[in-house]
Amino acid sequence: MSYSNLEIWGIIVALGIGTFLIRYSFLGLVGDREIPAWLLRHLRYTPAAILPGLVAPLVLWPEATGGVPDPSRLAAAFATVAVAYMTKGTVRAIAAGALTLYGMQYLLG
Amino acid sequence: MRSTTTKSAYFQGIKAALPFIVVVTPFAMLFGVVATEAGLPLTQVMAFSALVVAGASQFTALQFMSENAPVIVVLASALAVNLRMAMYSASLTPHLGKAPGWQRVLAAYFNVDQAFLLSHTEFERAPEASVPEKMAYYFGTVTPIVPLWYLFTFVGAVIGEAIPAEYGLDFIVPITFLAMIVPALRTLAHVVAALTSILLALLLVSVPFNLGLLIAAVAAMMVGAEVERRMS
Numbered sequence: 001m002s003y004s005n006l007e008i009w010g011i012i013v014a015l016g017i018g019t020f021l022i023r024y025s026f027l028g029l030v031g032d033r034e035i036p037a038w039l040l041r042h043l044r045y046t047p048a049a050i051l052p053g054l055v056a057p058l059v060l061w062p063e064a065t066g067g068v069p070d071p072s073r074l075a076a077a078f079a080t081v082a083v084a085y086m087t088k089g090t091v092r093a094i095a096a097g098a099l100t101l102y103g104m105q106y107l108l109g
Numbered sequence: 110m111r112s113t114t115t116k117s118a119y120f121q122g123i124k125a126a127l128p129f130i131v132v133v134t135p136f137a138m139l140f141g142v143v144a145t146e147a148g149l150p151l152t153q154v155m156a157f158s159a160l161v162v163a164g165a166s167q168f169t170a171l172q173f174m175s176e177n178a179p180v181i182v183v184l185a186s187a188l189a190v191n192l193r194m195a196m197y198s199a200s201l202t203p204h205l206g207k208a209p210g211w212q213r214v215l216a217a218y219f220n221v222d223q224a225f226l227l228s229h230t231e232f233e234r235a236p237e238a239s240v241p242e243k244m245a246y247y248f249g250t251v252t253p254i255v256p257l258w259y260l261f262t263f264v265g266a267v268i269g270e271a272i273p274a275e276y277g278l279d280f281i282v283p284i285t286f287l288a289m290i291v292p293a294l295r296t297l298a299h300v301v302a303a304l305t306s307i308l309l310a311l312l313l314v315s316v317p318f319n320l321g322l323l324i325a326a327v328a329a330m331m332v333g334a335e336v337e338r339r340m341s
């Protein structure tokens with residue numbers, strides 16, 4: 001790393017302020033003003049619209065394997081989704097995913 | 110009565126977030142380790158976790174910094190990773206927008222993925238709860254997560270021992286997100302939105318600055334809303 005101390009502090013503080021402003025944006029500026037019904041209808045789908053797309057490339061092309069699909073990670077993702085779907089239990093699904101990941105890694109050496 | 114119900118909402122939030130301790134702890138430690146190994150002193154490692162409070166963007170910034178990228182590129186890349194939080198902010202607004210200004214400032218600072226997801230799911234399940242109850246639940250979900258984010262960044266920075274890649278710690282975060290989102294796909298519209306998101310995010314994966322994900326997300330929200338409109 002070849003930055004000056006001041007540059008590193010600049011990065012940290014600017015990233016902190018920028019991230020806060022992103023998080024504050026609507027919550028702070030819209031506040032208690034009325035939000036139109038069509039927009040509310042879109043906002044209901046925020047988690048469903050972001051997380052699956054965020055996770056999909058990480059499952060198919062994990063960085064830890066240099067972007068090559070990895071049987072243990074694919075199986076772990078599948079087990080997580082299956083248990084989450086059947087039981088609706090987040091904790092059980094995480095446990096199933098972690099057990100599958102480590103079990104597969106153990107079996108495949 | 111109000112104080113009793115807000116108090117119980119706060120404890121419900123804590124309870125809902127407790128399991129995520131096992132996810133946040135290693136992730137925070139990993140950041141402390143990697144940032145220290147990249148050459149940052151303890152004060153700067155801690156400042157990162159205390160001011161930014163967003164793991165994925167902190168790792169992104171570190172990665173670009175270790176490649177000695179121009180400052181503006183470091184900032185643009187790391188902030189782009191956080192743009193999804195503008196959508197989080199927007200979808201919390203119908204529930205928390207009527208809260209006092211200082212509470213909204215605090216809520217914005219603490220808006221991490223897990224707190225948002227747990228709270229949004231709860232607010233959709235029980236939309237009739239009062240604003241103080243919803244805010245109490247939200248801060249409840251923050252309580253077990255963010256202090257540990259600081260603490261274990263510190264532990265990682267001080268211990269400074271790399272966690273070997275074969276432990277597959279990188280995959281804890283995707284597993285958590287999958288485990289959280291699947292039970293929240295309550296209707297056909299949610300499922301169609303999720304599938305759209307996956308398909309477009311994979312197709313647009315090479316769009317720079319992570320913007321492919323945002324395009325995919327906006328399209329998926331539109332698809333979800335449209336399916337809901339047609340089915341109602």
